[in-house]
Every structure is written in C-alpha cells, then in structure tokens.
C-alpha cells in the first residue's frame with residue numbers, strides 16, 4: 001500500500017493513532033496523536049516521538065514477538081495529566097499504536113469511590129451513637145428514668161439525621177436524573193419566596209435572625225418546577241440562618257427581569273444575602289461539590305450534610321439558570337440565582 005493511502009486511512013481514525021514502519025520511523029500519524037505527542041511526527045525515529053520508556057519497550061516486544069501489547073501512557077500538557085490506554089499491535093511489517101483516553105473513566109471511578117466513602121462515613125457516625133445509647137439503655141441506664149429520656153432524645157436526633165441524609169441522597173439522584181428534562185410549568189416567584197420564608201420563620205426565630213423579603217418585582221412568572229425551586233430557596237435561606245445568623249438579618253430580594261449576557265436572554269435574579277461570617281474565597285468554587293463543608297464539625301452540629309448546594313446546583317442547571325456565590329470574610333455572603341424567563 002502506498003504511503004499516501006496509509007496516511008489517509010490513519011487520518012480517518014477518530015482517536016489518536018500512530019504507525020511505525022519496519023525502519024523504526026513514524027510512517028503515519030493522525031491529527032489527534034499530534035495533540036499528545038506534538039506535531040511533525042512522520043519520518044521521525046519512534047524513540048524520539050514516543051519517549052516514555054514503558055511504551056518504547058512495548059513497541060520492541062510487539063515487534064520481536066509479533067504480539068499485541070497494552071501499556072499506560074501519561075500525557076502531561078501542563079495543568080493536568082491525561083491517562084491513555086495504548087494498544088500496540090503488529091500490522092504487517094508495521095506497528096500500529098492506538099491511544100484511548102481513560103481520564104474521564106478513571107475520574108468517574110474515583111468520584112464513585114469517594115461518594116461511597118462519604119456516604120458510609122456520614123451514616124457511621126449517627127449509627128455508632130445509636131448503638132452506644134442502645135447498649136447503655138439496656139445496661140447501666142435501664143432503671144434511670146431521667147437518663148432514659150435524655151438518651152431517647154439524642155437517639156431521635158441521630159435517627160432524624162440519617163433520615164435527612166437519605167432524603168437528600170434520593171433527592172440528589174432524582175434531580176440528576178431529571179436534569180435534561182426542562183420544567184414545563186410556570187411559577188410565581190414572589191409567592192414562592194414568601195411561602196418559603198414563612199416556612200422557615202420558626203427556625204429563623206430560634207437562631208435570632210429576621211428574614212426580610214424585598215420584592216423589587218412582583219408578577220414574575222418563570223418556567224420552573226415549583227417543588228424544586230422551593231428546595232433551592234429553602235436551602236439558601238436555611239444556610240443563611242445556619243451560617244450567617246451572627247449578622248442578625250437575611251435579605252431575600254427578587255429583581256425584575258433584565259437581559260443576561262451569560263444566559264443569552266432575559267432572566268430574573270433572586271439574591272439571598274446574609275451579614276454573617278462569610279466564606280473564605282478558596283472554598284467558594286467547591287461549595288457545590290457533594291458533601292463539601294467549610295467547617296465539617298460545625299456544619300454537622302447544625303445538622304448539615306453538605307448536599308444542599310449540590311442539589312441547588314443541579315436544580316438550577318435543569319432550569320438553565322446560573323448560581324453565583326459571593327462572599328467576604330466578616331462581611332457576609334450573597335448568593336444569586338438567575339432564572340431565564
């Protein structure tokens with residue numbers, strides 16, 4: 001086969017491919033492999049093109065043993081390593097190398113493992129507490145009515161915690177599942193916000209905070225899933241109550257629709273702002289990760305699982321909106337939700 005013909009076949013491969021001839025020089029290489037190994041590969045000795053020892057050795061073996069070899073290749077393009085699974089196969093007198101990007105699969109695997117570890121850890125803490133109290137109630141505290149009442153109270157608290165965690169997990173998976181289905185109903189945002197605030201009044205009063213609703217627009221109807229938007233604003237106001245109570249006041253503001261460049265259309269903005277302790281800037285980008293909490297211990301004490309903002313993020317994605325978090329230590333936190341109309 002002519003070199004031109006071979007080059008056109010290699011070019012047709014969607015993934016990165018490189019062909020090494022019997023003279024140990026690169027005979028053909030497609031565009032995708034250029035991204036990994038650099039440009040102008042054809043004609044070069046394969047050692048200078050491939051460089052990594054493991055892969056050079058495997059090419060040698062494939063050639064002498066006329067057998068397929070599998071190796072891992074790590075591409076380093078500055079910021080981040082990319083992992084490839086490379087199949088090295090004899091093809092006539094040539095050796096064909098095909099690269100398969102494994103990074104996404106490996107990352108997904110890692111995320112799954114982290115997720116399972118996090119869930120197990122979150123469940124183990126209340127379970128350990130429950131088992132401890134059950135043992136005490138069966139033994140030392142069996143006839144102590146006062147201790148029994150107190151322990152039962154704590155046990156109920158821990159059991160509620162587990163229920164909330166499981167509810168949040170189910171809610172997260174449901175939201176993720178529906179993420180590509182756009183909401184069809186229209187929601188009256190002003191009414192929805194005031195009902196959310198009403199529902200949280202007892203919690204706010206306990207924390208000594210007032211929640212102020214500032215409607216700079218009424219009659220804003222946005223396409224949305226009412227139940228999910230209640231979840232969004234409940235979590236945001238609740239976060240304000242839990243972590244921003246020291247500021248004394250939380251403002252929930254609904255702004256009228258304006259053109260939003262990022263969303264390429266008109267959108268309304270809801271701001272939930274507190275004057276509490278704020279969040280250090282390096283945490284902000286990570287707040288929407290599952291289980292991410294600024295202060296694990298403190299958040300757990302106020303009953304947080306760190307899933308709230310992850311759920312919020314998915315719901316807003318489903319609505320094709322945007323979430324923006326601004327915060328300054330000591331000044332407070334301002335969370336904005338933009339919803340396209």
Ligand code: ATP
Pocket residue numbers: 168235239240243244274276277278279287292293294295299303304305306307308309310333
């Ligand atoms: P959950 O919402 O599942 O009950 P949570 O409130 O801890 O738990 P998120 O709502 O995802 O979880 O918030 C993540 C973390 O972000 C919180 O643990 C807290 O550390 C921080 N945070 C969120 N909102 C604020 C705020 N208004 N002020 C200061 N810190 C905040």
Ligand code: MG
Pocket residue numbers: 235238239304308309
């Ligand atoms: Mg929360």
